[in-house]
Amino acid sequence: xxxxxxxxxxxxxxxxxxxxxxxxxxxxxxxxxxxxxxxxxxxxxxxxxxxxxxxxxxxxxxxxxxxxxxxxxxxxxxxxxxxxxxxxxxxxxxxxxxxxxxxxxxxxxxxxxxxxxxxxxxxxxxxxxxxxxxxxxxxxxxxxxxxxxxxxxxxxxxxxxxxxxxxxxxxxxxxxxxxxxxxxxxxxxxxxxxxxxxxxxxxxxxxxxxxxxxxxxxxxxxxxxxxxxxxxxxxxxxxxxxxxxxxxxxxxxxxxxxxxxxxxxxxxxxxxxxxxxxxxxxxxxxxxxxxxxxxxxxxxxxxxxxxxxxxxxxxxxxxxxxxxxxxxxxxxxxxxxxxxxxxxxxxxxxxxxxxxxxxxxxxxxxxxxxxxxxxxxxxxxxxxxxxxxxxxxxxxxxxxxxxxxxxxxxxxxxxxxxxxxxxxxxxxxxxxxxxxxxxxxxxxxxxxxxxxxxxxxxxxxxxxxxxxxxxxxxxxxxxxxxxxxxxxxxxxxxxxxxxxxxxxxxxxxxxxxxx
Numbered sequence: 001x002x003x004x005x006x007x008x009x010x011x012x013x014x015x016x017x018x019x020x021x022x023x024x025x026x027x028x029x030x031x032x033x034x035x036x037x038x039x040x041x042x043x044x045x046x047x048x049x050x051x052x053x054x055x056x057x058x059x060x061x062x063x064x065x066x067x068x069x070x071x072x073x074x075x076x077x078x079x080x081x082x083x084x085x086x087x088x089x090x091x092x093x094x095x096x097x098x099x100x101x102x103x104x105x106x107x108x109x110x111x112x113x114x115x116x117x118x119x120x121x122x123x124x125x126x127x128x129x130x131x132x133x134x135x136x137x138x139x140x141x142x143x144x145x146x147x148x149x150x151x152x153x154x155x156x157x158x159x160x161x162x163x164x165x166x167x168x169x170x171x172x173x174x175x176x177x178x179x180x181x182x183x184x185x186x187x188x189x190x191x192x193x194x195x196x197x198x199x200x201x202x203x204x205x206x207x208x209x210x211x212x213x214x215x216x217x218x219x220x221x222x223x224x225x226x227x228x229x230x231x232x233x234x235x236x237x238x239x240x241x242x243x244x245x246x247x248x249x250x251x252x253x254x255x256x257x258x259x260x261x262x263x264x265x266x267x268x269x270x271x272x273x274x275x276x277x278x279x280x281x282x283x284x285x286x287x288x289x290x291x292x293x294x295x296x297x298x299x300x301x302x303x304x305x306x307x308x309x310x311x312x313x314x315x316x317x318x319x320x321x322x323x324x325x326x327x328x329x330x331x332x333x334x335x336x337x338x339x340x341x342x343x344x345x346x347x348x349x350x351x352x353x354x355x356x357x358x359x360x361x362x363x364x365x366x367x368x369x370x371x372x373x374x375x376x377x378x379x380x381x382x383x384x385x386x387x388x389x390x391x392x393x394x395x396x397x398x399x400x401x402x403x404x405x406x407x408x409x410x411x412x413x414x415x416x417x418x419x420x421x422x423x424x425x426x427x428x429x430x431x432x433x434x435x436x437x438x439x440x441x442x443x444x445x446x447x448x449x450x451x452x453x454x455x456x457x458x459x460x461x462x463x464x465x466x467x468x469x470x471x472x473x474x475x476x477x478x479x480x481x482x483x484x485x486x487x488x489x490x491x492x493x494x495x496x497x498x499x500x501x502x503x504x505x506x507x508x509x510x511x512x513x514x515x
């Protein structure tokens with residue numbers, strides 16, 4: 001949806017097979033396993049495999065894409081302090097030259113401020129937000145990148161266990177450069193990180209003193225003891241936080257960057273609507289309401305993996321499973337999602353229950369229970385879920401031939417507008433498209449989807465897109481005979497599963513808090 005998949009895939013590498021070596025020699029392979037087994041893409045999930053990309057490369061991609069949008073990242077600019085009132089936030093900035101030898105102070109006023117300045121940043125601290133959690137004093141990590149000769153880049157290499165000392169060397173997208181982790185209850189991370197020579201000695205000692213491996217320079221390294229913490233709110237007044245500024249956790253599970261991006265994705269479209277005057281500021285309250293349960297579950301998931309790692313967990317536990325892919329992350333409990341399909345099914349179930357009133361069943365399913373990672377869902381699509389993709393969409397009247405271009409929903413969804421999907425078999429598209437004319441063009445786009453070889457509705461010219469579901473994937477993934485209107489939010493979440501135009505008006509009234 002961000003339009004960045006091509007440059008990311010260009011640089012990223014697949015997760016290699018893990019090789020664990022037998023000690024003390026450190027040469028023979030003890031076992032070999034897939035940290036993340038490869039999976040074939042599906043019409044609804046085109047990207048099912050984890051990819052590895054260094055933060056420095058990812059930042060370069062981000063900067064290049066931002067430059068295309070006319071945005072420049074001001075490196076060397078430090079937030080010193082800030083204060084806010086009812087109408088604006090006043091910030092004091094310290095700007096340094098390219099070499100850090102020139103300093104200029106600047107005071108600016110902004111309507112809103114978002115702090116994504118990390119766990120040690122000033123925004124959360126100066127806001128006075130509570131940072132609840134614990135510091136783990138037993139588990140220690142030293143991390144960084146190191147140049148290595150003598151290891152195959154086809155494998156992720158490991159020696160030992162974190163219950164003692166674990167050495168992990170993972171190839172990166174840069175030839176000869178490996179990301180390393182030294183972890184264990186028996187290491188002194190501060191002492192180890194005192195010099196590169198100390199770390200190289202640790203590598204040699206704990207990999208069997210192999211003569212065929214040469215450890216070289218380290219472009220960067222750091223050490224830490226895991227903090228497992230989260231804020232009690234993601235905002236105060238006109239100031240918001242996202243990413244590590246609002247939550248920190250163990251690196252096990254690889255949730256950090258993805259979770260931080262989802263924070264900003266959730267906030268961005270809401271803040272844009274409010275800043276444009278299209279929505280009430282009350283919409284911004286849903287940022288904390290939607291994200292806090294997700295973060296709490298993420299901390300629980302990563303902490304379980306941390307405990308397993310430092311207590312001799314099996315190789316199978318390294319295979320993160322479906323939950324940590326975050327494809328099930330949802331906001332089903334949110335006050336701004338609307339699901340008429342769920343209401344209709346609940347009514348039907350109530351009727352069935354009434355017919356069976358002479359029998360008693362144990363009610364062991366709580367429909368209202370929050371399952372923010374979707375680990376216990378039954379596969380039915382609900383409002384609040386991630387919107388699935390659908391391939392094989394064609395312009396009406398064209399055939400699926402190599403020279404005819406097909407489309408995917410992920411190519412149509414946009415981060416700047418809601419997308420209203422109209423499944424022509426189940427709704428009165430003419431009425432809805434006429435009704436959608438009341439809304440600003442920068443609020444939403446409309447997509448009419450017709451089955452293969454079906455005619456498009458007469459008012460299809462009012463839609464932004466008209467597509468034939470050539471392979472039937474969209475109808476299969478999204479619809480039932482009772483609800484043919486799907487609203488996809490700018491963050492890729494289904495905001496509404498609806499029956500028609502009246503429901504659509506109610507949905508947008510709720511989101512925009514306006515008549």
